[in-house]
Amino acid sequence: MIWIIREILALIAFSSAVVFGLGGLAGLFRFPDPYSRLQAGSLCGTTAVFSIFIGALLLASDTAVAARIVIIAIFFLMSAPTGSHIVARFTWNAGVYPWKPPKVRTGSARRRKKSRDSSEKRGGAE
Amino acid sequence: MLDVMQWFTLFCAVVCIVRLVLGPTTADRLVALNILSGVVLAFLVLRGVRQGRSLYLDVALVYDIFGFLGFLAIARILKDKMTDDG
Amino acid sequence: MRARREWSIIRFLLTALALFAVWLLFTASFELFSVAFGIVGSLLIAALTYDVFLAQHEANLRFFVPRPLYLIKFLLLLMFFLYQSSIVMLGSVITGNASPRIVHFRTRLRSDLARMVLANSITFTPGTITLDLNDDHLTVHWFFCNTSHAKAAGEAVKGRMETHIKRVWL
Structure with missing residues (x-):
């Protein structure tokens, strides 16, 4: 009975890992500059990996394996941000300027269009 | 379930390697390498739990702690090279 | 001067304790030889590096001992x-x-x-x-x-x- 509950919880953790991992991989190809890729990739590199740790902890068969997974997760809390910080700092020192998203441009274009529409309307009203 | 997740981490690793090969700048390649190290760590943990042996988990622990030293060295070397060029 | 000496002894002991905890975590065995080697090694390394590990200007115990x-x-x-x-x-x-x-x-x-x-x-x-x-x-x-x-x-x-x-x- 307990084993079934553990399997169901592990299934939830693993499926969230799959969702976050696929999202992170999509973000890795979607955004154009290193900072944004790092931000989106940390979905795959941090959240998915952490979910996999939780799922593996639920499925662990004996105490020695479970204790090691807990220690690995605690060290992962320290090592994962250190790694992405090193990469981000390298990018920052290399003089890469953060990317301005095209979405903002389309958003402002839409706003401009809307303001043009409203000005036309206003013009029409006048 | 564990077998499926192992195949999934392998798929993630392959996609990261594609980014690693494609990446136009050095920073992109380092980003891909960073994510690849996390994915390999997850693969080692899954493998250890599947086989029920703690040997893989010891390897994963050491890889976890000293993993970032690798691209610390790479970033340092590339930075020195860049300042030499510039 | 005396306060400074006391403070450096506290820093030294804390460093040795942290190193010994990490040693126990990684070896995961309580054999006599292993524990004795861990104590000697952590005391030696703490004597060499306590000044780097905990800088002197961190003048409060609650700066690095968590609750x-x-x-x-x-x-x-x-x-x-x-x-x-x-x-x-x-x-x-x-x-x-x-x-x-x-x-x-x-x-x-x-x-x-x-x-x-x-x-x-x-x-x-x-x-x-x-x-x-x-x-x-x-x-x-x-x-x-x-x-x-x-x-x-x-x-x-x-x-x-x-x-x-x-x-x-x-």
Whole structure:
């Protein structure tokens, strides 16, 4: 009975890992500059990996394996941000300027269009 | 379930390697390498739990702690090279 | 002078204790030879490096000894923040809505360890990455920037993490 509950919880953790991992991989190809890729990739590199740790902890068969997974997760809390910080700092020192998203441009274009529409309307009203 | 997740981490690793090969700048390649190290760590943990042996988990622990030293060295070397060029 | 000597003895003992804890964690055996070797090794290394490990200007025990209950609470909250910001980030990947910008702000934390933990937790949650930490001045790449005011950006990025870290380490 307990084993079934553990399997169901592990299934939830693993499926969230799959969702976050696929999202992170999509973000890795979607955004154009290193900072944004790092931000989106940390979905795959941090959240998915952490979910996999939780799922593996639920499925662990004996105490020695479970204790090691807990220690690995605690060290992962320290090592994962250190790694992405090193990469981000390298990018920052290399003089890469953060990317301005095209979405903002389309958003402002839409706003401009809307303001043009409203000005036309206003013009029409006048 | 564990077998499926192992195949999934392998798929993630392959996609990261594609980014690693494609990446136009050095920073992109380092980003891909960073994510690849996390994915390999997850693969080692899954493998250890599947086989029920703690040997893989010891390897994963050491890889976890000293993993970032690798691209610390790479970033340092590339930075020195860049300042030499510039 | 006497206070300084007492302080360096305390720092030395704390360093040796931390090193010995790590030794026990990695060897995971309580045989006599292993434990004795660990004690001798950690005392030797602590004698050589305690001045680097705990700098002299960290003049308060609460600067680096955490309060355990609040530490556990903070770790659980950190996991909650991780999933919360991951879901926001996932929505951003799907819709393509983003406004990345680099913001600067200051922190109120006083000890080096607490500042390091704050920078690490900011990087750990997807959506914010610490680029630089200089004394109390943080440079952060923020993916969902909606303000250019330094103080407002700081409050939005640090969120509740700073108050929780302040309870753990001062």
